[in-house]
Amino acid sequence: MKDAYIAGYVRSPFTFARKGALAGMRPDDLGAAVIRALLQRTGVPADRIEDVIWGCAFPEGEQGLNIGRTVGMLAGLPVTVAGATINRWCGSSIQAVQMAQGMIATNAGDAFICGGTECMSRVPMMGFNVLPNPAWTRGQVEDYISVGITAERVAERYGITRADQDAFGASSQAKALAAQRDGRLAAEIVPIAHAGAVVEHDGCVRETSPEKLATLKPAFLAGGTVTAGTSSPTTDGATALLVCGKGFADANGLTPMARVRSFAVSGCEAGVMGLGPIEACRKALSRAGLTMADIDLVEMNEAFAAQAIACCRELGIPDEKLNIDGGAIALGHPLGATGGRLVGKAAQLLKRTGGRHAIATQCIGGGMGIAMVLEAA
C-alpha cells in the first residue's frame, strides 16, 4: 500500500460571517481562488490531479451543485480532473484528506486536491430550510442542532468553569495574535481579491483578556457559562491541500511536509458532541501504535472552549502542544474548511518545529469525532 503525503497547504483569510471582508464573496469563487494558489505555489501540472475532494457542511445554494466539481472548473482545472463534495459537517475536510489517502493507498490515483469551503455568510449553519425528522423528540432535535447547548452540557459534566473557559479563549486569541504579528500565519494565507480590494489577513483575531471576556453574557443558556468569546465565531473561509503519493512528489520536485500515519472517526452522544475527539484520537493513536506522549503538536478545533478543555483533560494534552498558532476561537471556524486547516497546519508545524508526530482532530455535530495522525516526512 502506498503512503499519502501532505505536499502543499494554503487557505484564504478567515473572516467573520456577515460583517467580515469576505461576506460578499461566493463560496465557489473562494474555493477556486485557493485551488489556483495551491497549484501556483506547488507548481504541479494540473492535468496530473486525479480528483478534487472538497468538504462542505451545508452544501446548498451557492455551495450546492456539487461544489467539489464547481471549484475545480472555476479554478481552471482541466475538465479531466474530477470533483466530489464531502459532507461530514465540521469534519468534512479532514475526511477529504482521508479519502485521498485511501485512494492513493488503493492505487486509485496519485495526486488529489483536498480541502473545503464554508461561507457561513451566504449559507447559514443548518441550511436554509431546517427540517429534522418529526419522529425525533425535541430533546433529540436539540442535541443534534443546538451545538451551543451541547457545550454547556460538557462544561457542566466536566465541571469546567466560566473562568476556565475565559482563560482558554483569551489564550487562543493571544496565541493567534502573536502568530499574526510575527508573520507566522502568512505562509499559509492566500490573499484574496474581492470587490476591488485584497483581503490578506484573518479578520476574527482580537486583542482581549480573561477580564474582558468575563464581561460577556452567556450566549445560549441563561445562567450558563458559554459565551461568544469562548465559542468559535461563524466564519467565511476556504482551505486547499495537495495530497499525493511519494512518487508523484518526487517526480514533481515537491518536498512533502508530512505523511498520513493513521485516521479514525468515532461516534458519541449527540448531546455531548464536543467530546467526539476523545475516542477518535484514542483510536487513531492506537492505529498508529502511538500514545499522546509521542505527539509533539496537536491541532484541535476549538468549537467551544468547554469541549476543547474537556478533550485536553481526557487525552492528557498539555497546553504547550495545543494549537500553538491559535485555534478556532480566535481564527474562526468555516465548518467545511476547518479540517483542511488543521491537517495543513499540523503538517506545516512539523516542518517548522522539527517535531515528529502531530494529530489533527475535531468534534462534529450530531455526536462524532475525527482524528488524523501525521508524521514528519
Next chain:
Amino acid sequence: MMDTSIRKAMVIGAGSMGSGIAAQFANGRVPVILLDVTADAARAGVERQLKAQGFMDPSAAALVETGSIKDDLPRASEADWIVEAIVEDLAVKRDLYAKLEPVRRPGTAVSSNTSTIPLAWLVDGRSDAFKRDFTITHFFNPPRHMRLMELVAGPATAPEIAATVRACAERVLGKTVVDCRDTPAFIANRLGCYWMSVAALEAQRLGLTVEQADAVAGAPFGIPRTGVFGLLDLVGVDLIPLVWTSLLGALPATDGHHAFDLTQDTLVQRLIAEGRIGRKAKGGFYRMVPGTKVREAVDLATGDYRPQQEAKANRDLRALIAQDDDLGRYAWSLLSHTIAYTAEVAAEISSDVAAIDTAMQLGYGWARGPFALADAVGCALIADRLAAEGRPVPALLARAAADGGFHRRGPAGREARLTTGAWAPVRRPPGVLDLADVKEGASPLAGNASASLWDIGDGVACLEFHTRMNAVDHGIIEMVETVAKGLPAGFRALVIYNDDPRAFSAGANLKFFVDRFDAGDIAALEAFVVRGQQAFRALKYAPFPVVGAPAGLALGGGCEVLLHCDAVQAHAEAYLGLVELKVGIIPGWRGTTEMLLRAATRDDRPAGPTKAATAAFEVIAGATVTASALHARALGFLRAGDGVTMNRDRLLGDAKAKALSLVDGYAPPDPGAVVLPGPSGRASLMNLVQGWQRAGAMTAHDAAVADWLARACTGADADPLVPVTEDDLAALERDALFALIRAPATQARIRHMMDTGKPLRN
C-alpha cells in the same frame, strides 16, 4: 408617488438637528447629501440618528450620502433643496452662503434652520437670485417626531420657492407648516420661552414647590406633565443664558418678556454654576439620588435638593384659577400672563390665531394652543379679571371677550380670528381631509356605540372605531359584518380610519375575555373567535375595495383588521404588531393566516418549504411591534401596493384616494393557499423556541403558546407538496385559541394585562 419637485436634498451641518433633518428626508424616500466640516463628522451624524432612531428603519440610512463642506459643497448643484443647519453664528452662516452661492443651481430652494437669526440679516450681501430662493425653515427636535416646521419667507422670497418648500415639508417630511414673520424666535419659542420664564419665576415669587408648579402648569393647562421645571431639565438649564439672552436682546424694550428675565434668576444662575443643568447632567430641578431610585427636587428657597413631594392640582382650570390659595394664584398668573402676552404680540408674529395655536400644540405639545385655551376658560372671564386687577387688556383679547372668542363654528365651517381681529375660515391645505370636519353637523350612515360609518365624499365611506383605545369588541365586529354585507347605496369603497392620536386599535377588548373567564363562559369566547374570523373573512371578500389607514398602534386584533383590507395606507408613524403571545394566545382572527400568505411572497427570504412558516413565525412569536410603517413593510405586514403617508393630517385624504384608485374593475382577491412544511417544520421552529427558552428569552408558557403557533404556521400535518388553504389555516388558529383560552396561564396573562397594562411573564 408624492407630489414634490424635490428629488434630492442637501443638509449642511450634521449636528442633532441637521442629521435629524437629513434622516427625515431619507424617511420620506428623498436621497440626501449630508455635509459637515469633515466627512467623519457627517458620518457620525448618521450614526447618531441610527442610534437615536431618527431613521424609521435602518435601511433608510442608505439614502444619506455624507461628505465634507470643503470637498463636497459643489454637490449642492445636485440638490433641489439645500437646508443649512450649522452653528447659530451669523458670520459663519454668511460665509457658508457666500461659498454656496456660486455652486448651487439658481432657482433651487435654500433655507436655514436658524431659531434666532432674522432672515434679513442672513441674506444681507447675497445676490437677488439667492434672496429669491431663500427661506427660514425652523424644525424642532427631534425632526422625525416633532410635527411643527416654522416657515419664514422674506420680502424677496419667490412665492414658488416658498410653495415648493412648503409642499415638500408637508408631504415628504410630514410636517405641519406654520407661516411665521421674520421676528425673534418666530412663534413657538417666542411664546414658549415667555411662558417658561413666567412659570419659573412666578412659582418662586408665589412660594410654590417645584412639584406644585409642575402639577399646575401641566395637566390643568393640557401641557405635558413635565410642566415647566421638568421641561427646563429636559432642554437643559444651560440653554437659558444662550437662548433667552439672545431672544431678550432681540426684543424691543417695550416687550412684556423683559418683566420676566429668567437669565437674572439667582437660582438658575446657581444651578448653571454648579453644573446642575438637567437630565444630561443627571440632575437639575429634579434628580435621582446617585446610585438609587430616589427622586429629589430642588427647594426653590434654598436651592438644595430634598426628597420629592407629591403635588396635585385641580384639573379643571376654571376652578383652579378661582382657588384662593397659592396654587390658584399661580395658575391665574400663568394663564393671564400667557394669554395677555400672546394676544399682545399676536399681530407682530403671525397673521392668524389658528397658526399660533397650532405652533404651540405641535412645537410644545400643548393639547390646546393659547387662544383655544382662552376660549375654553372664557375670554370674557379672563379679560374681566385682568381689568379688575387694573392690568391692561390687549385689544385682541378684548375683542374676543366681547364677541365670541377666538375660534367659532360659522355657517360655512370652522373659523378663527386673524390677528387683526377679523374672522376668517380655517383653511385646510388641498388634499387634507379631516374626519372631525366631516363629523361636525353630519350624522353617521350607520353605527353603534363602538363604531360608526361616515360619508367622506365621492362615494367613499369611512368606518371609524371609537371604543377605548379602539379595542375591537362585539360592536366593532358587528359593524364590520354590516359593511361587509354591502355599503349603503351610492358608495363604492370603504376606508377604515380614526383620529385617535395614540391607536388605530390597540387590539381585542380584553375586558370581555376577563368577564367571560369570571362567568366560566368559555363558549362565549369561542363564539367571539369564530364570529371575528367570519367578519374579517367577509371584509376581505366584500365586493368593494377596502383600505385600512392606521396611525399609531395597530396591535393584535387591530392589526388583523388591516391584514384583511385590499390595501393599507399607513401613516409613517404606524406601529403594527401581532402581539397576542403576550396575552397567551396567537392571532386568531385569521391574522396568522394572513401573515403566512404575506410571508410566502417575501423576497428577502430563501426559498423552500420553511420560508413562509419561519418568516411569519418569527414576527408573531417575537411579538414584534414595528418601529414605523417602513419597518412594517420590511417585516411583511405591508405589501408592495400599500402606501405610506408621511403627514398625519393627510392620511385620510390619501387613504380615500387609494380606495378610489381601486374602484375601477375591482374584483375581490382570490382565496389564498400557501406551501407549508408540516411536522418537520414544526420540529425546527420548536428547536428555535427551545433555544430562546434556554437563553432566558422565553418562559414556559411562551413556549407552550409558541408551540400552538408553530403548529398553525407549519400547517399541522401539511405536506409541502400540497398548499394549505386559508380556511384550513383559520381552522388551525381556532384549534389554538380554543385550547389556549382554557389554559390557566393564558387566563392569568389576560387578567394581568387588563389589570396592569403590562404583560405577565409566566
